[in-house]
Amino acid sequence: MEVKKIAVMGYGTVGSGVVEVFYKNYASIKRRTGAEMDIKYILDIRDFPGNEYESKFIKDFNIIESDPEVAIVVETIGGIGLAYDFVRRSLLAGKSVVTSNKELVAEKGAELLQIARDKGVMFLFEASVGGGIPIIHPLHQCLAANEIYGVEGILNGTTNYILTKMIREKMSFETALKQAQDLGYAERNPDADVLGHDACRKICILAAIAFGKHVYPKYVSTEGITSVTAEDVEYAAGFGGVIKLIGSTSRREDGRIEIEVSPAFVPSESQLSGVDDVFNGILVRGDATGDVVFYGKGAGKLPTASAVMADVIDAAKGSEGAKNMFWVDTGCDETVPHGEIEHRFYLRLAGAEAAKAAAAMEGAQVLYREKQPDEEAAVITAVVSYDALDALKAQLESSGVKVLANIRVLEN
Amino acid sequence: MEVKKIAVMGYGTVGSGVVEVFYKNYASIKRRTGAEMDIKYILDIRDFPGNEYESKFIKDFNIIESDPEVAIVVETIGGIGLAYDFVRRSLLAGKSVVTSNKELVAEKGAELLQIARDKGVMFLFEASVGGGIPIIHPLHQCLAANEIYGVEGILNGTTNYILTKMIREKMSFETALKQAQDLGYAERNPDADVLGHDACRKICILAAIAFGKHVYPKYVSTEGITSVTAEDVEYAAGFGGVIKLIGSTSRREDGRIEIEVSPAFVPSESQLSGVDDVFNGILVRGDATGDVVFYGKGAGKLPTASAVMADVIDAAKGSEGAKNMFWVDTGCDETVPHGEIEHRFYLRLAGAEAAKAAAAMEGAQVLYREKQPDEEAAVITAVVSYDALDALKAQLESSGVKVLANIRVLEN
Numbered sequence: 001m002e003v004k005k006i007a008v009m010g011y012g013t014v015g016s017g018v019v020e021v022f023y024k025n026y027a028s029i030k031r032r033t034g035a036e037m038d039i040k041y042i043l044d045i046r047d048f049p050g051n052e053y054e055s056k057f058i059k060d061f062n063i064i065e066s067d068p069e070v071a072i073v074v075e076t077i078g079g080i081g082l083a084y085d086f087v088r089r090s091l092l093a094g095k096s097v098v099t100s101n102k103e104l105v106a107e108k109g110a111e112l113l114q115i116a117r118d119k120g121v122m123f124l125f126e127a128s129v130g131g132g133i134p135i136i137h138p139l140h141q142c143l144a145a146n147e148i149y150g151v152e153g154i155l156n157g158t159t160n161y162i163l164t165k166m167i168r169e170k171m172s173f174e175t176a177l178k179q180a181q182d183l184g185y186a187e188r189n190p191d192a193d194v195l196g197h198d199a200c201r202k203i204c205i206l207a208a209i210a211f212g213k214h215v216y217p218k219y220v221s222t223e224g225i226t227s228v229t230a231e232d233v234e235y236a237a238g239f240g241g242v243i244k245l246i247g248s249t250s251r252r253e254d255g256r257i258e259i260e261v262s263p264a265f266v267p268s269e270s271q272l273s274g275v276d277d278v279f280n281g282i283l284v285r286g287d288a289t290g291d292v293v294f295y296g297k298g299a300g301k302l303p304t305a306s307a308v309m310a311d312v313i314d315a316a317k318g319s320e321g322a323k324n325m326f327w328v329d330t331g332c333d334e335t336v337p338h339g340e341i342e343h344r345f346y347l348r349l350a351g352a353e354a355a356k357a358a359a360a361m362e363g364a365q366v367l368y369r370e371k372q373p374d375e376e377a378a379v380i381t382a383v384v385s386y387d388a389l390d391a392l393k394a395q396l397e398s399s400g401v402k403v404l405a406n407i408r409v410l411e412n
Numbered sequence: 413m414e415v416k417k418i419a420v421m422g423y424g425t426v427g428s429g430v431v432e433v434f435y436k437n438y439a440s441i442k443r444r445t446g447a448e449m450d451i452k453y454i455l456d457i458r459d460f461p462g463n464e465y466e467s468k469f470i471k472d473f474n475i476i477e478s479d480p481e482v483a484i485v486v487e488t489i490g491g492i493g494l495a496y497d498f499v500r501r502s503l504l505a506g507k508s509v510v511t512s513n514k515e516l517v518a519e520k521g522a523e524l525l526q527i528a529r530d531k532g533v534m535f536l537f538e539a540s541v542g543g544g545i546p547i548i549h550p551l552h553q554c555l556a557a558n559e560i561y562g563v564e565g566i567l568n569g570t571t572n573y574i575l576t577k578m579i580r581e582k583m584s585f586e587t588a589l590k591q592a593q594d595l596g597y598a599e600r601n602p603d604a605d606v607l608g609h610d611a612c613r614k615i616c617i618l619a620a621i622a623f624g625k626h627v628y629p630k631y632v633s634t635e636g637i638t639s640v641t642a643e644d645v646e647y648a649a650g651f652g653g654v655i656k657l658i659g660s661t662s663r664r665e666d667g668r669i670e671i672e673v674s675p676a677f678v679p680s681e682s683q684l685s686g687v688d689d690v691f692n693g694i695l696v697r698g699d700a701t702g703d704v705v706f707y708g709k710g711a712g713k714l715p716t717a718s719a720v721m722a723d724v725i726d727a728a729k730g731s732e733g734a735k736n737m738f739w740v741d742t743g744c745d746e747t748v749p750h751g752e753i754e755h756r757f758y759l760r761l762a763g764a765e766a767a768k769a770a771a772a773m774e775g776a777q778v779l780y781r782e783k784q785p786d787e788e789a790a791v792i793t794a795v796v797s798y799d800a801l802d803a804l805k806a807q808l809e810s811s812g813v814k815v816l817a818n819i820r821v822l823e824n
Contacts (some may be wrong), residue, residue: 021700025699025700028559029557031624033556038707064733132701132702133704134704136549137549137553138546138549138550139590141546141549141722141725142724143546143718144441144725145434145718145719145721145724146437149545206426239639271686274683274686286544287437287714288433288437288544288547288715288718288721289544289709289715290544290708290712290715291709292545292546292706292708293705293707293710294704294705294707295683295704295706295707296703296704296705297701297702297704301703302702303700303702306698306700307557307701308557309556309557309700310553310555310556310557311559313553404496
């Protein structure tokens with residue numbers, strides 16, 4: 001068998017992990033898969049003097065693009081600037097591409113999959129969602145016989161770590177974020193995580209695979225965890241659950257897609273309620289298989305690198321299954337308007353009339369917490385749409401009741 | 413693309429589910445995978461007058477074997493009598509085989525995989541473990557870049573249902589078994605489930621995939637749940653955990669395989685502790701990916717049928733990845749002798765000297781339960797081998813202390 005040559009673009013956390021896992025486990029990879037491979041180039045703008053693989057480093061993408069020996073390109077640069085340009089050109093040059101770049105897949109997936117199909121190569125991205133958890137492949141392939149009607153998940157380890165600290169140790173958001181930053185779980189600029197953008201990209205990718213249509217992040221209502229307070233966490237406990245940042249999507253009968261990212265009250269009966277710390281959990285709902293949950297480390301150097309390597313092996317072997325991963329860009333927004341999506345909602349109210357307003361709310365369940373101030377109340381509403389929720393909030397505000405928080409309830 | 417013709421052997425729960433899922437979801441299967449297929453024959457010794465697919469029913473396997481149009485054979489007969497004969501002959505006739513028959517794979521997997529390889533066809537068995545949970549494929553393919561060093565799982569839904577009832581509703585084993593039988597979760601002869609044989613076959617299959625060597629059920633120490641009592645369940649709660657039937661396997665540095673099936677104290681921090689009712693959970697430990705857990709319905713008509721269908725689709729597409737699933741029969745027992753395996757153990761003791769013996773045990777942690785009788789004590793021992801445990805039990809018995817129960821502790 002011909003030895004497949006690989007180029008790794010980007011030698012940061014994931015890229016260096018890929019090189020490490022490749023050489024560490026090559027013997028068993030070869031034994032298990034029969035694929036003969038080697039890394040020919042590592043592309044990075046930086047110098048790595050003394051690095052064990054120094055002779056492989058290059059700075060010019062043209063070398064990769066024009067080298068017919070390179071069959072597989074691994075992209076771990078991130079973003080949609082250079083990464084997009086290099087991935088596109090690699091595919092056009094007839095090379096398969098493996099990426100861990102969720103932004104690239106969420107923004108450009110349909111286009112890049114089309115180029116890959118036209119060129120008869122593969123564009124693979126197992127590592128873009130769920131780090132080391134196998135989810136893209138199982139969703140596409142192992143569940144191929146199911147109608148998938150929904151996916152919901154804890155897709156971001158950083159925010160899950162912060163929420164876990166808020167729940168278990170009663171930390172404030174700010175203290176928990178600081179600790180996550182000190183431990184290297186959160187970046188100095190944590191916006192992509194705490195504002196929900198990272199989770200949004202991932203649920204877009206999962207929706208595209210499940211439903212066959214590209215869903216652009218810009219169409220997805222995305223709320224992060226920056227407004228979640230210790231009080232909300234306490235009321236969630238009173239409700240019998242925990243607050244998690246949930247990306248969720250489902251398909252309606254008319255073919256439109258419900259999709260959103262926001263904090264949610266997750267009842268303790270849900271398999272997602274026990275997914276703590278930096279772990280991710282993804283629940284797939286299929287008509288035949290029922291609920292299936294995938295759980296593991298959603299990020300990190302080696303887990304992500306191992307997901308990249310699994311794709312590299314597939315690319316080297318030319319797996320038919322992987323070739324068939326595909327979705328279309330319909331050119332229009334097929335999502336259900338956010339205002340039409342329905343949930344039960346947790347509401348935290350303040351003001352002299354808060355308790356009375358809560359008690360008077362039709363179909364609502366009143367919640368309690370320890371040391372609850374007199375002028376505070378909390379309820380779980382009946383099932384209403386976001387539009388109806390907005391009307392309810394306006395009505396409460398106009399009667400002098402402040403709405404301090406509203407968080408959806410995830411149904412099991 | 414040529415239409416692939418399928419023969420389904422056995423029209424029981426799983427077989428009829430396969431036919432149902434096939435026709436119900438065929439449009440989306442075709443859209444998603446590009447595979448064109450049809451079911452040509454359904455083999456069963458029984459008559460199904462008035463059945464929608466009556467014209468497809470046959471009673472003679474020779475028709476399938478000698479029909480060159482049949483490319484894929486689905487085996488859902490069960491057992492290793494007729495099923496083994498038909499599967500072997502199908503493979504020898506150059507047809508790919510998909511099976512849900514864990515006994516067949518656990519007993520004859522190496523041989524059948526070798527025949528499939530020789531004939532250039534596939535032998536696939538995603539449905540044999542974990543029902544509708546994708547586990548065989550992810551373990552083989554998505555985790556291909558990992559060294560897998562261990563797998564442990566709740567692999568049998570019937571026993572998990574019984575244990576869940578014993579834990580939540582303080583039922584006795586007998587009452588819970590009766591209820592499981594009434595609900596159709598347990599068979600009238602429940603031995604294969606409650607004695608652990610079903611879980612044993614499944615952990616053998618997972619070990620074979622993870623470590624590349626066939627592990628025969630006869631070499632695996634297998635203990636069921638028939639001795640688990642309400643008292644043990646209470647002590648487990650006092651320990652901070654639950655009792656689950658665990659099949660586990662790991663590879664030692666010298667290449668030998670630790671493997672066993674028995675009840676275990678599962679600490680509540682373990683992701684397996686929350687796997688309740690008829691659900692299955694399988695934890696895979698990889699060097700790069702860390703711990704990954706797969707969760708879902710481990711049995712049932714439609715989940716199992718959907719796993720079969722996923723394999724049928726792979727067979728129809730001729731997936732390279734699936735082709736590479738393989739393990740060898742080394743011809744010798746490569747398991748670690750059971751007596752050498754080490755754990756902490758829960759011991760329940762009785763007798764006038766029980767409490768004193770428990771308190772005197774080096775490195776042990778004493779457990780308590782409500783309304784604990786005077787002449788009863790329970791401990792978690794230090795880490796010892798089964799051989800050492802036997803010696804300890806003999807020593808206790810000789811000093812007049814009865815050992816009523818011993819159950820291993822699953823470490824996280």
